[in-house]
Amino acid sequence: MILQSIQYKDGVLTLLDQTKLPHDIQYVDCTDYEAVAVAIEDMIVRGAPAIGITAAYGVVIGALQYNGDKDFKIYMQDVITRLSNTRPTAINLLWALGRTKEVITEDVNQTIVALENLAQHIYEEDKSINDRIGKHTLPLIKPNSTFITHCNPGSLATSALGTATAGFYLAHAQEIPFKVFSDETRPRFQGALTAFELSQAGIDVTTITDSTTATVLQQQDVTAVIVGCDRVALNGDVVNKIGTLPLAIAAKFYNVPFYVAAPTPTFDLTVSSGDAIPIEARNTREVTHIYDNKVAADVAVYNPAFDITPNSLITGLITEHGIIEAQEQAITKLFEEIKA
Numbered sequence: 001m002i003l004q005s006i007q008y009k010d011g012v013l014t015l016l017d018q019t020k021l022p023h024d025i026q027y028v029d030c031t032d033y034e035a036v037a038v039a040i041e042d043m044i045v046r047g048a049p050a051i052g053i054t055a056a057y058g059v060v061i062g063a064l065q066y067n068g069d070k071d072f073k074i075y076m077q078d079v080i081t082r083l084s085n086t087r088p089t090a091i092n093l094l095w096a097l098g099r100t101k102e103v104i105t106e107d108v109n110q111t112i113v114a115l116e117n118l119a120q121h122i123y124e125e126d127k128s129i130n131d132r133i134g135k136h137t138l139p140l141i142k143p144n145s146t147f148i149t150h151c152n153p154g155s156l157a158t159s160a161l162g163t164a165t166a167g168f169y170l171a172h173a174q175e176i177p178f179k180v181f182s183d184e185t186r187p188r189f190q191g192a193l194t195a196f197e198l199s200q201a202g203i204d205v206t207t208i209t210d211s212t213t214a215t216v217l218q219q220q221d222v223t224a225v226i227v228g229c230d231r232v233a234l235n236g237d238v239v240n241k242i243g244t245l246p247l248a249i250a251a252k253f254y255n256v257p258f259y260v261a262a263p264t265p266t267f268d269l270t271v272s273s274g275d276a277i278p279i280e281a282r283n284t285r286e287v288t289h290i291y292d293n294k295v296a297a298d299v300a301v302y303n304p305a306f307d308i309t310p311n312s313l314i315t316g317l318i319t320e321h322g323i324i325e326a327q328e329q330a331i332t333k334l335f336e337e338i339k340a
């Protein structure tokens with residue numbers, strides 16, 4: 001069973017509350033755009049593609065709330081600005097919001113219909129991207145192979161099969177035996193969500209602490225590491241959940257291929273390299289507390305939510321158009337082909 005993290009009907013955006021998983025399955029209904037913005041900030045919804053889809057629906061809800069107090073286009077710009085300031089790293093957010101801007105006109109009713117169609121289109125497009133990334137990942141999943149993944153690049157973070165997990169779902173459906181090690185991903189335990197969703201689907205998954213990753217690479221015959229991403233720079237550097245960089249370094253040391261599942265909406269061709277990508281600094285409480293239990297002394301805390309993996313550590317980027325090198329030339333060529 002694949003859990004749906006985002007559902008929309010008649011002005012109500014229903015989000016699976018990921019802060020409660022895996023213990024409780026609870027949903028949050030958003031009927032105003034401020035609630036959507038807070039849901040993104042508080043990580044009720046999370047994961048790059050899911051954030052983009054949610055923001056697109058947030059704009060629809062914002063348009064539905066319009067009460068004529070000010071010029072419609074100025075009001076809609078305020079809605080978009082609020083949503084775009086929720087989280088800084090995953091480019092899917094700005095990508096989706098940029099697309100909503102293109103359909104906003106002075107005509108309120110027409111704009112609402114266009115925004116609803118667009119949000120639905122972005123949602124469906126993401127599903128198709130998941131499927132296609134899965135198909136390109138499938139040849140890597142030979143019988144009895146072993147993988148490591150990090151964070152949650154799964155159905156919870158997208159509209160369907162996930163990015164890095166899509167191949168796992170397809171291979172499992174074909175009854176190919178394989179196993180997955182899932183880093184728990186401190187401090188927010190997104191990897192525990194990956195283990196949860198893969199195990200729900202009947203996939204052989206083992207949770208490991210982030211500090212066990214190198215030992216698994218040392219001890220096991222790992223076929224490949226496959227992770228997702230939040231933003232890919234023009235030169236192929238990848239920003240993904242904190243802990244991806246040490247995993248990539250360890251994979252290189254043990255000669256294990258390191259793949260990044262990268263939907264094209266996650267590329268940002270305006271940034272030449274990873275160090276130009278803004279890295280979100282999150283609340284120190286995420287580190288000092290596990291749920292409500294204090295686990296750290298009262299000392300300084302450094303809590304970047306993402307890290308930058310240099311292109312030299314990446315074997316390939318698994319896009320919906322196929323696997324490409326994490327290099328500027330290959331990325332430019334892909335986007336030229338898409339445009340043509």
Ligand SMILES: CSC[C@@H](O)[C@@H](O)C(=O)COP(=O)(O)O
Nearest residue numbers: 046047151152153157228229241
């Ligand atoms: C869907 S791929 C991106 C993920 O690997 C990952 O970095 C992610 O889910 C984002 O993290 P989050 O901070 O929970 O929104």
